[in-house]
Amino acid sequence: MAEPPDTEPDYRFTLANERTFLAWIRTALGLLAAGVAVRQLVPPFAVPGATTALAVACTVLAAVVAATSFPRWRRAQQAMRTGDPLPHSPMVGVLAGGVLLMALLAAVLVIIG
Template structure:
């Protein structure tokens, strides 16, 4: 008898390893969790593009050291958010499977603090730059 693709031993063990036991949540909640994950990935890609753009196109706006600092901050923020998005997706999926409360989002304050740091650097540079 053939095993349906969703019930193959490899798929079940991978699902159990990543998500643990529990019952499957309503597909609408799982898909909403996936959309949220993808939104975080889009945010990460935008920050990545911003970091590349600052390094590539802002040579005449900023001192090289400041430009590199802004670009590195944006790129690091992009990297951390992309990685954290995956763990956030897994923890939310696990919580839904076990009927537990959803975990607090670490990504939102992380993004706010990172954006604040980048904005602070830009404000300082603009403030001390001669007119």
């Protein structure tokens, strides 16, 4: 079976894909800034090491989002070029779950004092 032809997609789709990539990068930068801010600006919680753990969680999630954003952009661009369906990204669930877990951890730490 022959491969589908590689054609240039409508520029609007290419630009939308680029905006999505940049949104993932902004999210990673926000998580990185949050990790640094938690470590440098938040007073220590009652649980020893909790501030550092929360900061590390933010920065690790930032690294994962940044590392997966370009391959996701490339897969979407290739799918548009070949007319294939756009690929699904497990990072949507990973990001949502990671932020949820960090929010729950922060809430528990604030409640504990």
